[in-house]
Amino acid sequence: MSHVHHVRRFHGLPVYTFPPYAHPEDLPDAGAVAWRLSCGPYPSDEDSEACWRRFTGMVELEKVRALILGHPWYDSFGGSDAAVIGLRDRFTGLEAVFLGDLEYEESMISLIGLHDLGPLLEAFPGLQELVVRGGDNLDFPVAGHRNLRSLRVESGGIPPEAAEHIAAADLPSLERLELWLGTEEYGGGTTVEQLAPLLAGDGKPALRHLGLQNSPDQDELAAALASAPVVARLRSLSLSMGSLSDTGGEALLSGQPLTHLEELDLSHHFLSHAMMLRLWSALEPSGVRVNLTGKSEEDEYDLEDGMEHGRYIAVAE
Known part of the structure; x- marks a missing residue:
């Protein structure tokens, strides 16, 4: 997997990993970066839920242009963009999505769980760029x-x-x-x-x-x-x-x-x-x-x- 690394730029924007203990005043403008959500290699369900709550509570989702989902939203046991789809009414400016931004230490590429991409595309008719990493169940x-x-x-x-x-x-x-x-x-x-x-x-x-x-x-x-x-x-x-x-x-x-x-x-x-x-x-x-x-x-x-x-x-x- 030498060709596969965490993405550093996406949709023409620098990637910014949402920090686990962020303060609103320390965050960049919501439309100036591609937001990467990843909770580390061994997060609990509570950790990932807390990360999502903090992100959706602190960031102006209406201004988010690019979103990257890493671990645990995508891992060796499956993948889900349901949380993003559930907030389609707030992600009104979303132009680009990257699903499964994982490196080898997090999951072998053939095991990254994917799914039917139809609901995501239907939920975001204005989407311009889509990248998916993996293959299982795609x-x-x-x-x-x-x-x-x-x-x-x-x-x-x-x-x-x-x-x-x-x-x-x-x-x-x-x-x-x-x-x-x-x-x-x-x-x-x-x-x-x-x-x-x-x-x-x-x-x-x-x-x-x-x-x-x-x-x-x-x-x-x-x-x-x-x-x-x-x-x-x-x-x-x-x-x-x-x-x-x-x-x-x-x-x-x-x-x-x-x-x-x-x-x-x-x-x-x-x-x-x-x-x-x-x-x-x-x-x-x-x-x-x-x-x-x-x-x-x-x-x-x-x-x-x-x-x-x-x-x-x-x-x-």
Whole structure:
């Protein structure tokens, strides 16, 4: 989980962790920070309830723009945003939510408990940014959301049904979408076919950045993107954090032009030096920033279960 840390900035704002013994006069302006709620590694129910009461009693919730929920609202035993939804009439300015801001010491990413995100999206029709970390029990069974501009799912394994629902959702304002697809061992296993509406460009006309990341099937995704209609409207594309090999690199070079992109992120990859040079030579002269950092040498690793040909994804456990 080297890619997974407590977020320091969110929605363009510095993160401020609500202190357990805060005084109102010491708190920042409610709209100037992203508020992080976390009660430490071993809080009792009374501790977390007291933290929530103090936060909702001291902070002008109407001015809060960004909210981050850590432990214990999200942990290895489940997750809940019910308290936030219950105060929807006070969180009238809420624009961004981050669910499950936990590091490895608090929970393995595949065990962070999530849930059906439908009620949250329904409760906050003005929400612009949503980040969720985890995968266990995640679902996105909504037909759409009019104002969501950015959606990121950080996971060692997104449930395929959730990824399929996201791909099919009508999100007309969505500009950025990042899916850390993960492996079957941790609940992933999304197929290219399940992403078909997304690859076709359906339902997301404003999309400008697409990340299909952290997948052991990165070569198959590259082959699909080589002819996917959605690519033509993108400004940046990420196939990072996965098991991309020369097969996927060849697919990208042989497919539709990528010279309109501002950035192609292939970091954490298994490309040969020769393929790296070919990609760089084909795209950099056109002004495309090609991120080829984090090359992993296959022959440095022993073959293990889940490491096809010695390749592995960046975030699992």
